Amino acid sequence: MRPRIVLCFPHEERHRQAIAAAAPWGNVVSVPQEQIAEELMEADIFCGHAKVPVDWDAVVKRGRLVWIQSSAAGMDHCLVPSVIASNIVVTSASGVLADQVAEHTVALMTAWLRSLPTFFWAQQREEFIRRPTRDLHRSRILIVGFGGVGRRLAQVLHVFKTHIWATDLFPVDKPAYVEKLCPPESLEEFLPEADITILALPLNDKTRGMFGQDQFARMKPGSLFVNVARGPIVRTDALIEALQKGPIAGAVLDVTDPEPLPPGHPLWKLSNVIITPHVGGQSATRADDITRLICENLRRWHTGQPLINLVSDKTAGFPFRDGSTPLWIDVCDSIPADF
Ligand SMILES: NC(=O)c1ccc[n+]([C@@H]2O[C@H](COP(=O)([O-])OP(=O)(O)OC[C@H]3O[C@@H](n4cnc5c(N)ncnc54)[C@H](O)[C@@H]3O)[C@@H](O)[C@H]2O)c1
Numbered sequence: 001m002r003p004r005i006v007l008c009f010p011h012e013e014r015h016r017q018a019i020a021a022a023a024p025w026g027n028v029v030s031v032p033q034e035q036i037a038e039e040l041m042e043a044d045i046f047c048g049h050a051k052v053p054v055d056w057d058a059v060v061k062r063g064r065l066v067w068i069q070s071s072a073a074g075m076d077h078c079l080v081p082s083v084i085a086s087n088i089v090v091t092s093a094s095g096v097l098a099d100q101v102a103e104h105t106v107a108l109m110t111a112w113l114r115s116l117p118t119f120f121w122a123q124q125r126e127e128f129i130r131r132p133t134r135d136l137h138r139s140r141i142l143i144v145g146f147g148g149v150g151r152r153l154a155q156v157l158h159v160f161k162t163h164i165w166a167t168d169l170f171p172v173d174k175p176a177y178v179e180k181l182c183p184p185e186s187l188e189e190f191l192p193e194a195d196i197t198i199l200a201l202p203l204n205d206k207t208r209g210m211f212g213q214d215q216f217a218r219m220k221p222g223s224l225f226v227n228v229a230r231g232p233i234v235r236t237d238a239l240i241e242a243l244q245k246g247p248i249a250g251a252v253l254d255v256t257d258p259e260p261l262p263p264g265h266p267l268w269k270l271s272n273v274i275i276t277p278h279v280g281g282q283s284a285t286r287a288d289d290i291t292r293l294i295c296e297n298l299r300r301w302h303t304g305q306p307l308i309n310l311v312s313d314k315t316a317g318f319p320f321r322d323g324s325t326p327l328w329i330d331v332c333d334s335i336p337a338d339f
């Protein structure tokens, strides 16, 4: 029987056809989110992002699923203990959304620094009011997590004449325009120096709640805090306290904990915060890029070549920059879009 390859991410029929052409040995079907929980029981390969509750324990117990190719960079949607403990191969979309997340992050940061919400508010009232603005240029920016998103952000922010420091579990391949790239232990030393701190790291057991009272207390007075990664990396109560009492001057957040924020949540009410509803990954080019990754990895799977973005340590939940797997951010320019 041909392996059943289940696609569940926003795409068009032409994307399904391209994937079917790349994997003529499989039976490629597109399924909506509402059916994903039951479809996963009959899938051999799953390509997508499950956004509805899935009984992963049952999927593992069924024993049919052999590979998850995530269409999201963050793997927290499927890396539950039973999947981690199983033999299911996992590959991520690390770096595939880097262009748009970088654009969105710069939009959020510059909107906050240039007081755009205040001016837009005044525009609604047909008022000409001048207020102080702040600069991106010459600021020191700390990027926590120097993977696909972090690296693309550094490329973009460097053009704004900023000073970029970064921390990463694999502090290698430092671009010349990045002043410092250090292991996570340097975070404590870097936080008091940064005008802007940006989170671009995965959510896992080690990073959950990583930013709490101690970390906010160390941040530079008047600095800006940015989270485009995952809400639960931050302790929301500590963030709110830091926003109300200092030392930080504000925050821009594409992700929150909880998500979505319920009506009346204190974060909604803070005037020094800009919140967007987890839209950093959105892009008209996203389905094409995800399809390119899926097609290439299906070819590699069938011919036994190394998979791109293989998550070798499922507890960590991201592909390591240690030479053990090709990373999308490094190889994407050589991957064709033959559809
Ligand atoms: N807002 C959105 O729509 C959106 C879109 C894409 C990704 N994301 C989130 O952003 C994260 C990063 O995306 P990516 O494509 O860059 O993924 P990635 O896997 O390419 O990069 C993650 C990087 O974080 C590093 N890291 C892990 N633990 C760390 C730690 N304790 N300290 C410092 N660095 C650490 C890793 O070494 C890796 O280089 C994803 O895991 C996802 O949760 C959000």
Ligand SMILES: O=C(O)[C@H](O)COP(=O)(O)O
Pocket (backbone or CB within 6 Å): 049, 071, 072, 073, 074, 075, 093, 097, 278, 281, 282
């Ligand atoms: O981790 C990611 O890639 C993003 O958070 C994707 O989220 P989305 O699939 O809901 O856009």
